[in-house]
Amino acid sequence: MSETAMLFVHDEGQKAIMDVAAQCFLERGFHATSIDDVARRLGSTKGRVYHFFASKADLLFAVAEHGMDVNFKAIEPYLDADMPAIKKLYEMAIAHTLAMINYRPYQNAVWQGVEIYMRGATTPEQRERLSTLVDTRDRYSTLFRSVLEQARDDGALSYRDGSIARQLMFMTLNSPVFWYKPREGETDADRLSIARQCVDFALSGLDARHAAV
Amino acid sequence: MSETAMLFVHDEGQKAIMDVAAQCFLERGFHATSIDDVARRLGSTKGRVYHFFASKADLLFAVAEHGMDVNFKAIEPYLDADMPAIKKLYEMAIAHTLAMINYRPYQNAVWQGVEIYMRGATTPEQRERLSTLVDTRDRYSTLFRSVLEQARDDGALSYRDGSIARQLMFMTLNSPVFWYKPREGETDADRLSIARQCVDFALSGLDARHAAV
DNA sequence: GTTGACAACCTACCCAGTAGTATGTGCAAT
DNA sequence: ATTGCACATACTACTGGGTAGGTTGTCAAC
Numbered sequence: 169m170s171e172t173a174m175l176f177v178h179d180e181g182q183k184a185i186m187d188v189a190a191q192c193f194l195e196r197g198f199h200a201t202s203i204d205d206v207a208r209r210l211g212s213t214k215g216r217v218y219h220f221f222a223s224k225a226d227l228l229f230a231v232a233e234h235g236m237d238v239n240f241k242a243i244e245p246y247l248d249a250d251m252p253a254i255k256k257l258y259e260m261a262i263a264h265t266l267a268m269i270n271y272r273p274y275q276n277a278v279w280q281g282v283e284i285y286m287r288g289a290t291t292p293e294q295r296e297r298l299s300t301l302v303d304t305r306d307r308y309s310t311l312f313r314s315v316l317e318q319a320r321d322d323g324a325l326s327y328r329d330g331s332i333a334r335q336l337m338f339m340t341l342n343s344p345v346f347w348y349k350p351r352e353g354e355t356d357a358d359r360l361s362i363a364r365q366c367v368d369f370a371l372s373g374l375d376a377r378h379a380a381v
Numbered sequence: 382m383s384e385t386a387m388l389f390v391h392d393e394g395q396k397a398i399m400d401v402a403a404q405c406f407l408e409r410g411f412h413a414t415s416i417d418d419v420a421r422r423l424g425s426t427k428g429r430v431y432h433f434f435a436s437k438a439d440l441l442f443a444v445a446e447h448g449m450d451v452n453f454k455a456i457e458p459y460l461d462a463d464m465p466a467i468k469k470l471y472e473m474a475i476a477h478t479l480a481m482i483n484y485r486p487y488q489n490a491v492w493q494g495v496e497i498y499m500r501g502a503t504t505p506e507q508r509e510r511l512s513t514l515v516d517t518r519d520r521y522s523t524l525f526r527s528v529l530e531q532a533r534d535d536g537a538l539s540y541r542d543g544s545i546a547r548q549l550m551f552m553t554l555n556s557p558v559f560w561y562k563p564r565e566g567e568t569d570a571d572r573l574s575i576a577r578q579c580v581d582f583a584l585s586g587l588d589a590r591h592a593a594v
Numbered sequence: 595g596t597t598g599a600c601a602a603c604c605t606a607c608c609c610a611g612t613a614g615t616a617t618g619t620g621c622a623a624t
Numbered sequence: 625a626t627t628g629c630a631c632a633t634a635c636t637a638c639t640g641g642g643t644a645g646g647t648t649g650t651c652a653a654c
Contacts, residue, residue: 181601195500195501196500196501197412199410199412199413200412202641203641204639212603213603213604213605214641214642215603215605216602216603216604218641218642218643219601219602220602223641223642224640283410287408287410288408288409332579333582335556335560336553336556336579336582339553339556339559340549340552340553340586343548343549343552346552365546365549366549368586369546369549369586372587373582373583373585374582374585375585415612416612416613416614417611417612425631426631426633427613427632428631428632428633429632431613432630436614437612437614
């Protein structure tokens with residue numbers, strides 16, 4: 169669990185709102201979602217939402233930060249595992265991608281939160297909150313970065329620009345957030361298969377054997 | 382040029398508005414951009430925008446469709462080229478990725494347009510227009526699909542699920558739309574280098590040699 | 595068992611911003 | 625002189641974030 173995770177303990181009331189909000193943000197997008205939409209979906213009114221969250225941006229922030237908590241928890245078991253860097257990277261990538269699939273609404277909120285921050289959120293208050301989210305995501309990215317570099321030092325990977333390599337890797341691993349839709353009667357094994365395809369794609373990509381066809 | 386390209390001939394007046402609108406949509410996002418924002422940036426007023434475009438959605442549509450036209454033009458030279466499928470794929474992918482880099486505001490509008498459609502645009506009129514955009518994009522995707530399949534038949538590639546493979550490939554090739562920022566004194570060669578990294582990543586990824594570490 | 599306090603809402607409202615429109619205006623071409 | 629294009633001005637109508645104040649249920653203290 170991330171250090172900040174403890175700062176965001178949500179009770180039942182908050183969690184129910186967050187679940188619905190995450191779903192709305194996924195379906196309509198943050199800007200196109202009104203608090204009334206969220207409330208309607210909850211079978212209640214705005215009052216309930218504003219009782220627990222100071223603003224609409226605050227709600228997005230809470231949802232996104234929870235998504236990041238899920239990610240930290242997912243890869244935590246492997247961080248101190250005693251295995252080759254490439255193997256560790258593989259396990260972390262699978263765990264990460266499965267989190268994208270299984271918590272898609274929350275992960276989508278992370279994406280939207282970061283995007284809004286990058287675009288320059290309006291109020292200073294909003295910016296500070298979203299900046300915290302971006303920091304959290306950067307800290308998370310760093311965990312992969314060190315494993316990536318170690319794997320390259322071991323000769324298991326051979327990418328060029330580390331910054332672009334990480335961009336492309338995360339783009340691939342995160343991509344289910346954009347296109348994954350659960351099929352009827354889908355099992356955990358099916359989802360694992362999808363995750364494996366993403367990870368195989370990414371890890372192969374990090375090994376630039378194709379260099380200049 | 383695509384068949385539909387001729388349907389969207391924009392004169393100087395329209396193009397100036399589209400350029401500014403594309404930039405605004407990129408920086409603030411479609412929903413967060415008001416027509417007044419676009420007009421302000423043009424040094425004029427709403428009247429000018431609404432003189433050329435029926436609605437805000439219409440403006441997005443025009444921008445996005447123009448972005449797709451750019452893409453069709455970029456890969457056109459290679460479609461009937463006499464070369465191995467894998468080589469053709471490589472050239473098309475480079476051209477495509479360079480288009481993402483060089484026309485980022487327009488390409489970002491394509492992405493936003495598709496997203497808004499997927500999320501279910503409000504009015505039927507909007508839906509129809511955006512559905513045209515999605516069709517155009519699907520037609521474009523098909524051009525890659527056939528080359529991809531031929532390359533696999535040639536034994537040059539070996540992906541599993543074709544649908545997921547294309548998703549991941551386009552995700553990688555399109556990714557500069559999200560993170561590319563021109564550096565100071567950047568040359569065409571620099572941009573080509575970035576495109577190459579994306580394409581190498583994608584093509585390596587399509588060759589599942591890593592399968593199960 | 596009554597009171598007080600507090601959480602968890604709801605109702606009714608304000609108001610800033612924004613898509614879209616109706617109408618006016620300058621100017622170039624004919 | 626008149627038409628018509630390319631805008632500007634000045635609206636309307638409405639959405640949607642946020643707030644102020646009231647209401648209800650619960651639970652602890654006395």
